[in-house]
Amino acid sequence: MNGYIWNMPMETMSEEQMHELQGERLAACVRRLYGTVPYYTDRMKAAGMTPDDVRSLDDLARLPFTDKDDMRDNYPYGTFAVPLGQIVRIHASSGTTGKQKVVGYTQKDIELWSECCCRALAATGMTASDILHVAYGYGLFTGGLGLHYGAEKMGVTTIPVSSGNTKRQIQILVDFQPTALACTPSYALHLADELATYGVDKSMLKLKVGIFGAEPWSLAMKQQIEDKLNLRAFDIYGLSETLGPGVSISCEAGDLLHIQSDHFIAEVIDPVTGEQLPDGVLGELVFSSVTKEGTPLLRYNTHDLTRLYHGRCACGRTTVRMEKVTGRADDMLIIRGVNVFPTQIESVLLHFGEVEPHYMIYVDRINNLDQMEVQIEMTPMFFSDSVKEIEQTERKLYQEIQSTLGISAKIRLVEPRTLPRSEGKAKRVVDRRTY
Numbered sequence: 386m387n388g389y390i391w392n393m394p395m396e397t398m399s400e401e402q403m404h405e406l407q408g409e410r411l412a413a414c415v416r417r418l419y420g421t422v423p424y425y426t427d428r429m430k431a432a433g434m435t436p437d438d439v440r441s442l443d444d445l446a447r448l449p450f451t452d453k454d455d456m457r458d459n460y461p462y463g464t465f466a467v468p469l470g471q472i473v474r475i476h477a478s479s480g481t482t483g484k485q486k487v488v489g490y491t492q493k494d495i496e497l498w499s500e501c502c503c504r505a506l507a508a509t510g511m512t513a514s515d516i517l518h519v520a521y522g523y524g525l526f527t528g529g530l531g532l533h534y535g536a537e538k539m540g541v542t543t544i545p546v547s548s549g550n551t552k553r554q555i556q557i558l559v560d561f562q563p564t565a566l567a568c569t570p571s572y573a574l575h576l577a578d579e580l581a582t583y584g585v586d587k588s589m590l591k592l593k594v595g596i597f598g599a600e601p602w603s604l605a606m607k608q609q610i611e612d613k614l615n616l617r618a619f620d621i622y623g624l625s626e627t628l629g630p631g632v633s634i635s636c637e638a639g640d641l642l643h644i645q646s647d648h649f650i651a652e653v654i655d656p657v658t659g660e661q662l663p664d665g666v667l668g669e670l671v672f673s674s675v676t677k678e679g680t681p682l683l684r685y686n687t688h689d690l691t692r693l694y695h696g697r698c699a700c701g702r703t704t705v706r707m708e709k710v711t712g713r714a715d716d717m718l719i720i721r722g723v724n725v726f727p728t729q730i731e732s733v734l735l736h737f738g739e740v741e742p743h744y745m746i747y748v749d750r751i752n753n754l755d756q757m758e759v760q761i762e763m764t765p766m767f768f769s770d771s772v773k774e775i776e777q778t779e780r781k782l783y784q785e786i787q788s789t790l791g792i793s794a795k796i797r798l799v800e801p802r803t804l805p806r807s808e809g810k811a812k813r814v815v816d817r818r819t820y
């Protein structure tokens with residue numbers, strides 16, 4: 386399949402025109418937010434700014450940063466810029482304190498999202514003749530529904546399989562003969578590895594394209610997936626706060642990802658000074674989602690680490706490109722595509738009286754699937770109890786983590802005072818996955 390450009394005017398605009406368009410959209414967004422969303426209004430006042438101070442893209446760097454704490458502090462609807470009556474969809478993703486980051490979409494936002502996903506699918510070469518198997522989760526997570534609406538807008542035959550149940554996924558891959566697969570890269574590898582278990586050879590599949598993202602993955606992993614599933618893999622990036630999947634996508638010309646620059650103004654900043662960094666320098670990725678109506682964000686720091694590149698790509702697009710995101714500055718873990726913070730695990734664990742607040746989280750990738758083990762110390766009193774009771778508590782903790790966080794983790798209750806202590810910041814996570 387050969388990639389093509391879905392929205393020629395927007396994706397191939399000159400740098401000067403894009404600069405001007407982004408400036409106009411930024412100024413309009415600031416006017417919309419000021420006086421409507423209290424935390425933006427307060428933040429701008431504190432910076433001594435009014436909407437009149439933002440007239441072009443050159444004024445962007447004067448605006449204050451925002452980040453996930455603002456989403457948390459204004460939970461659930463305080464970041465919304467329109468009345469709830471105009472919101473047609475809500476998505477959410479995990480936040481550091483266990484509170485979700487809640488995002489609202491107007492009908493126009495859903496259309497904008499579908500447009501961005503169409504651009505992404507076109508970059509992979511997909512057309513209305515394709516059949517897309519969507520194995521991202523459908524629900525509050527943006528992966529499933531986001532790509533689903535984009536694919537339908539393009540006219541693609543869309544199969545909303547959602548995540549889980551590998552046996553059924555493989556049966557659908559064989560029987561329905563999809564030409565494209567969308568899921569996390571780790572799940573794609575797992576699917577590939579499980580084919581043999583069900584007596585399926587890759588030659589029995591029709592897959593040509595993979596749309597993989599939602600978690601970091603290396604180019605080595607990309608190669609493995611391409612070989613095992615006999616398809617061409619593309620990297621799709623996004624985050625719930627700015628939209629979901631479709632903020633950027635790699636193209637046939639290389640492994641950099643094209644950002645939909647007319648909707649998302651990207652900056653890479655120095656994490657310490659907050660200064661904008663030039664092309665090719667690693668820093669934290671910051672977005673202003675200037676055309677969104679429901680939850681527009683200004684200078685939102687994703688803490689994802691990447692580099693930006695301006696200039697025309699061999700594919701013909703002129704939109705700014707970002708390097709593959711291989712890590713983020715903060716401590717979020719992504720286990721099988723689900724975001725989870727150590728503090729969330731901690732709060733589940735500490736609801737149980739029998740354990741101490743001393744725990745460790747070990748993450749491995751076994752047979753291409755993320756596995757998490759949580760070790761936690763028992764209280765000295767509980768330690769003297771029978772093995773049966775200890776196993777029962779392990780089971781209860783397992784179920785609690787599964788139902789609260791949506792992930793499964795092996796639980797091991799260990800003897801009191803056996804886990805490492807720290808004099809400074811506690812290091813609770815040992816991530817042994819190699820990407």
Ligand code: DLL
Binds near residue numbers: 601631689710711
């Ligand atoms: O993961 C949206 C998405 C769904 C993207 C499906 C692609 C495909 P969140 O759950 O809010 O949204 O998680 C966003 O996941 O800040 C990155 O740290 C990470 N992430 C997303 N895509 C990629 C990628 C969705 N392609 C967070 N490569 C982001 C590396 C990614 N990391």
